[in-house]
Amino acid sequence: MSAPVLTIDGPSGVGKGTVARVIAQQQNWHLLDSGAIYRAFALAVDSRAIDITDEDALEKIAQNLELTFKTHEDSELVSVYLDGQDVSKKLRTEQTGEMASKIASIGVVRAALLKRQQDFAVSPGLVADGRDMGTVVFKDAKFKVYLTASSEERANRRLKQLQAQGHEGIISQILAEVETRDKRDSSREHSPLKPAENALIIDTTNLSLDEVIAQVSELVKA
Numbered sequence: 198m199s200a201p202v203l204t205i206d207g208p209s210g211v212g213k214g215t216v217a218r219v220i221a222q223q224q225n226w227h228l229l230d231s232g233a234i235y236r237a238f239a240l241a242v243d244s245r246a247i248d249i250t251d252e253d254a255l256e257k258i259a260q261n262l263e264l265t266f267k268t269h270e271d272s273e274l275v276s277v278y279l280d281g282q283d284v285s286k287k288l289r290t291e292q293t294g295e296m297a298s299k300i301a302s303i304g305v306v307r308a309a310l311l312k313r314q315q316d317f318a319v320s321p322g323l324v325a326d327g328r329d330m331g332t333v334v335f336k337d338a339k340f341k342v343y344l345t346a347s348s349e350e351r352a353n354r355r356l357k358q359l360q361a362q363g364h365e366g367i368i369s370q371i372l373a374e375v376e377t378r379d380k381r382d383s384s385r386e387h388s389p390l391k392p393a394e395n396a397l398i399i400d401t402t403n404l405s406l407d408e409v410i411a412q413v414s415e416l417v418k419a
């Protein structure tokens with residue numbers, strides 16, 4: 198029997214990553230941050246300075262992407278190595294997110310990265326977060342969640358996160374970035390962001406992180 202999979206999809210800044218990490222720890226399951234794969238792919242394309250309309254070149258890069266995730270025993274951090282180099286910090290910038298969103302709309306790229314994501318579904322189980330985990334990559338997943346929140350709330354969360362890391366941010370600018378990325382991710386032709394038919398939809402606008410985790414945890418344990 199295949200390993201149980203919990204998919205967590207939703208727009209940018211909704212907190213999918215944090216929820217996914219906590220549930221994976223609780224269940225002792227593997228974790229797939231599919232956004233990190235698209236972000237690393239975008240960095241690989243950027244560093245090779247290739248034309249993003251050259252689909253053959255994109256496909257080749259996607260198929261040969263040398264990407265490894267290293268989980269730290271003593272912290273919640275996951276380091277990401279691309280071509281042997283630690284790109285964890287660069288991966289999380291807004292600029293990389295924007296590049297990833299653009300390149301993720303290309304069909305051949307999504308097809309070439311599909312199996313790499315599906316290979317994460319091994320025993321004892323997997324928590325996978327992204328945009329199309331429940332609709333495409335793990336269509337037969339046992340548990341599916343779709344997290345949402347108003348764009349204002351998500352921009353606020355992003356600002357607080359930046360401030361906690363000692364950075365500054367302008368709320369109107371962050372809001373515009375969040376809305377542009379959501380629009381692109383939900384209106385694209387290939388695997389657009391949308392809830393899977395059988396997903397539990399949780400509007401987190403007025404919920405604390407603990408409340409969201411409790412609801413998702415209940416679903417998996419039920």
Ligand code: DC
Binds near residue numbers: 236294301302326378
């Ligand atoms: O979740 P994230 O912000 O790290 O994702 C970065 C971009 O990658 C996102 O804006 C769209 C793309 N992405 C995708 O198309 N499909 C996924 N499953 C995950 C991310």
